[in-house]
Amino acid sequence: MPIVETRNLTKDYMHGRMTVPALRGVDLTIKAGEFTAVVGPSGSGKTTLLNLIGCLDRPTGGQILMDGKDISGYSPTELADLRRHKLGFIFQTYNLIPVLTTYENVELPLLLLGVKSNGEIKDKVMSALAEVGLAGLETRRPMDLSGGQQQRVAIARALVKEPRLILADEPTANLDSENSEAILSLMQELNRKMDTTFLFSTHDPLVMKFARRLVTMRDGKVVEDERR
Amino acid sequence: MAYLTKMAWRNLGRHRGRTMLSLIAIIMGVFVVVIAKGLIDGIVDTFITYNINLNSGHVRIIQPEYKLKEQTLSLGYTVGDEDTPYYSIVKDIRNIPDVKVATGRIRFGMLLVAGDDVQETVLGIGTDFDEEERITHLSRFLEGSERGTLPRAGQREILLGDALMDKLGVGVGDKVNAVFSTSFGSLGIATFRVVGQMSSGLKFLDESVAYIPLDTAMHLLDMDNSVTEIVVFGDTLSKSDAIKARIEPVANTLPGKPLVVPWDEYSELISLMSRAKAIYAVIYILIVILASFVVFNTFLMVVSERTREIGMLAALGLSPQSIRRLFLIEGTIMALAGSFVGALLGGVFNLWFGSRGLDISKMTENLGGEFLLTPRIYPTTSVSTLVFSFMLGVVVTIVAVYIPARHAGKLKPTEALRSV
Ligand SMILES: Nc1ncnc2c1ncn2[C@@H]1O[C@H](COP(=O)(O)OP(=O)(O)O)[C@@H](O)[C@H]1O
Ligand SMILES: [Mg+2]
Numbered sequence: 152m153p154i155v156e157t158r159n160l161t162k163d164y165m166h167g168r169m170t171v172p173a174l175r176g177v178d179l180t181i182k183a184g185e186f187t188a189v190v191g192p193s194g195s196g197k198t199t200l201l202n203l204i205g206c207l208d209r210p211t212g213g214q215i216l217m218d219g220k221d222i223s224g225y226s227p228t229e230l231a232d233l234r235r236h237k238l239g240f241i242f243q244t245y246n247l248i249p250v251l252t253t254y255e256n257v258e259l260p261l262l263l264l265g266v267k268s269n270g271e272i273k274d275k276v277m278s279a280l281a282e283v284g285l286a287g288l289e290t291r292r293p294m295d296l297s298g299g300q301q302q303r304v305a306i307a308r309a310l311v312k313e314p315r316l317i318l319a320d321e322p323t324a325n326l327d328s329e330n331s332e333a334i335l336s337l338m339q340e341l342n343r344k345m346d347t348t349f350l351f352s353t354h355d356p357l358v359m360k361f362a363r364r365l366v367t368m369r370d371g372k373v374v375e376d377e378r379r
Numbered sequence: 380m381a382y383l384t385k386m387a388w389r390n391l392g393r394h395r396g397r398t399m400l401s402l403i404a405i406i407m408g409v410f411v412v413v414i415a416k417g418l419i420d421g422i423v424d425t426f427i428t429y430n431i432n433l434n435s436g437h438v439r440i441i442q443p444e445y446k447l448k449e450q451t452l453s454l455g456y457t458v459g460d461e462d463t464p465y466y467s468i469v470k471d472i473r474n475i476p477d478v479k480v481a482t483g484r485i486r487f488g489m490l491l492v493a494g495d496d497v498q499e500t501v502l503g504i505g506t507d508f509d510e511e512e513r514i515t516h517l518s519r520f521l522e523g524s525e526r527g528t529l530p531r532a533g534q535r536e537i538l539l540g541d542a543l544m545d546k547l548g549v550g551v552g553d554k555v556n557a558v559f560s561t562s563f564g565s566l567g568i569a570t571f572r573v574v575g576q577m578s579s580g581l582k583f584l585d586e587s588v589a590y591i592p593l594d595t596a597m598h599l600l601d602m603d604n605s606v607t608e609i610v611v612f613g614d615t616l617s618k619s620d621a622i623k624a625r626i627e628p629v630a631n632t633l634p635g636k637p638l639v640v641p642w643d644e645y646s647e648l649i650s651l652m653s654r655a656k657a658i659y660a661v662i663y664i665l666i667v668i669l670a671s672f673v674v675f676n677t678f679l680m681v682v683s684e685r686t687r688e689i690g691m692l693a694a695l696g697l698s699p700q701s702i703r704r705l706f707l708i709e710g711t712i713m714a715l716a717g718s719f720v721g722a723l724l725g726g727v728f729n730l731w732f733g734s735r736g737l738d739i740s741k742m743t744e745n746l747g748g749e750f751l752l753t754p755r756i757y758p759t760t761s762v763s764t765l766v767f768s769f770m771l772g773v774v775v776t777i778v779a780v781y782i783p784a785r786h787a788g789k790l791k792p793t794e795a796l797r798s799v
Contacts, residue, residue, distance in 0.1 A: 202792075202793050205694065207693070207694060207792040207793045207796070208791070208792070208793040227698075227699050228698045228699060228700070231693065231696050231697065231698040231699065232696065232698070233696075234693075234694060234695070234696040235695065235696020235697075236696070238694075238696075240691075240694045240695070242691065242694075242796065246691065248386065248688065248691070248692070249393075249688070250386060250389035250390055250392075250393060251386065251389070255385075259382065259695060260695055260696070262381075262382045263382075263695060263696055263697065308695075
């Protein structure tokens with residue numbers, strides 16, 4: 152069974168009195184272990200699609216099945232539950248809670264899941280931080296980290312609860328090319344090693360080359376779906 | 380829950396200045412309420428206590444007609460007669476459970492004349508000084524040098540206020556002549572020796588009252604078995620209703636079926652005063668609500684500034700309720716800390732001025748004699764005032780924070796994430 156399946160997904164935004172169609176019928180299936188990039192020009196609907204798959208917003212039409220279940224009728228609290236249990240997020244910027252340390256930021260998803268054992272929490276946080284190469288920076292606050300380091304913390308935080316799917320909307324948009332490549336190879340390595348499923352958007356050709364599946368969007372539609 | 384508290388606690392430190400501003404607003408609000416309540420309770424309690432002691436008792440037994448014509452100081456409507464004399468009535472009443480003091484007073488109009496052409500109209504009060512000592516403690520107004528003593532029973536001795544004595548030009552030991560009309564309407568004249576000079580700070584006592592012994596008054600006014608009123612005191616004021624209920628059957632057997640009037644129905648002014656605390660409670664609440672606007676605005680600002688962060692927390696799976704709770708905890712910490720400090724400072728202020736007293740002579744100068752206020756009043760410090768003010772601060776602040784907190788919980792994750 153796929154992790155996510157969208158069926159004829161549409162999303163309209165109201166712009167004053169005007170209706171702006173951001174998605175015009177997207178059918179997309181994400182299977183476990185995939186490493187997929189959604190690409191396309193600015194305004195083509197990448198963010199909208201990722202937000203809908205991330206259960207952060209509701210579609211105007213069509214269906215989203217998460218592990219086979221239609222989430223159309225879910226309440227905001229149920230959607231929050233779903234995100235907490237199944238999804239990890241990496242955003243463009245300002246990803247971390249500024250008042251929490253690196254360790255505490257990464258620990259938060261586990262606390263939200265109600266993990267009680269301090270030993271278990273510590274093991275998981277430390278190994279996630281080790282995976283992203285941040286061992287030793289546990290007590291730093293976000294503002295004392297570089298942009299690349301902050302993205303690594305965000306990846307560790309998304310990773311720590313071993314979610315079904317990690318969504319990343321333009322994760323490298325604010326990084327230089329060196330850091331961008333480093334972040335992508337890290338994601339790729341995690342995908343290979345731990346079989347973590349990634350779905351990320353980008354319009355950076357440098358980033359695209361890492362993807363094993365390339366979904367191209369234009370004007371709210373998927374125009375190409377290429378596996379390599 | 381623990382992680383929410385940890386985050387809320389740290390969030391308080393993000394904008395120290397703003398947190399301080401909110402705290403100061405809560406502290407000020409609660410502080411003002413504590414001192415205002417201490418002051419007003421002090422004034423109201425002083426007023427009511429004096430009125431109870433000097434005038435109304437816990438309950439007062441009077442004829443219905445007397446109540447209607449009290450101002451005229453008529454001696455026509457009295458309690459007790461030859462068949463049921465005053466002394467036996469008070470004896471019966473003193474046997475009623477919880478009654479501590481029951482004693483008669485005669486109020487009458489009197490003209491005091493000293494020297495050739497100095498005269499003053501005064502309120503004469505015939506009273507049993509032994510009983511009066513257990514209620515009004517008139518002797519405390521004699522403290523200090525050369526103020527003399529209380530009049531003795533059966534003697535032509537009189538107790539006057541210092542301001543009245545100044546006007547009459549008499550001192551302790553001097554004689555004054557009194558002109559009055561008896562219960563039969565005939566003119567009476569008697570000479571009294573001034574034995575005591577009251578200095579109470581109350582206009583009413585110091586300027587316009589002359590106390591004489593009850594039996595002397597009865598004799599001179601031709602009312603051997605009766606008084607104009609009997610005042611009754613119980614162990615505590617709270618028992619006045621119970622005492623009233625027990626005295627009423629006794630009163631109904633007396634000639635003229637006198638009324639048993641509780642302290643809070645003594646006059647319109649007293650009824651108002653006895654309800655004043657409740658009225659002021661509304662004002663206290665308004666003061667704190669005013670202060671809470673600062674907190675409300677601060678939290679609106681905080682929520683709007685952290686919108687992106689709220690979106691991120693939502694993405695991590697924090698439920699709308701948890702996001703709301705995060706801000707509520709932050710507000711509650713402020714509410715508790717601010718209210719505590721405010722109540723503490725207010726309590727210290729009240730204790731300080733409660734022992735020194737506060738000069739309100741500017742205010743009392745122009746008040747009529749029926750306002751039983753001394754020029755120096757003592758703010759009260761009660762645990763209940765502190766608890767009331769603390770709770771008020773906490774509850775109102777949390778309510779003020781609730782609105783922005785709920786707004787934070789209701790933000791749509793995508794919109795929150797898009798904000799900068
Ligand atoms: N909240 C919104 N309100 C109105 N229009 C929106 C909103 N979000 C996106 N859009 C519009 O929807 C379209 C798709 O946007 P988006 O999904 O952000 O594209 P991308 O991420 O590929 O740049 C664009 O035309 C954009 O202007
Ligand atoms: Mg986008």
